[in-house]
Amino acid sequence: MMWSYVLKLVVLLPLVCGLMIGCLYAWRKLESRLPGQPANRMLKVSETMMISPSVRLAVIDFEGRKLLVSVSRTGVALIDRGSDAA
Numbered sequence: 001m002m003w004s005y006v007l008k009l010v011v012l013l014p015l016v017c018g019l020m021i022g023c024l025y026a027w028r029k030l031e032s033r034l035p036g037q038p039a040n041r042m043l044k045v046s047e048t049m050m051i052s053p054s055v056r057l058a059v060i061d062f063e064g065r066k067l068l069v070s071v072s073r074t075g076v077a078l079i080d081r082g083s084d085a086a
Contacts, residue, residue: 066082
């Protein structure tokens, strides 16, 4: 009796965990296709890099230009305006 419970647990627990991870992965991939999401955005975050636990650098594409901004707990600051993204 106890062995059947353990066998079911060993088989079904990884199966349920795998299904949860698969659903989260699918949700992340398909989230941009949901209705209400604009197809063409004017603003795109190209890359981010964590400098310290409270400071992060981000490269943002906006109207064909690249902007380097610093994001911290106190706010967002423009560091540099890049040239055309071409």
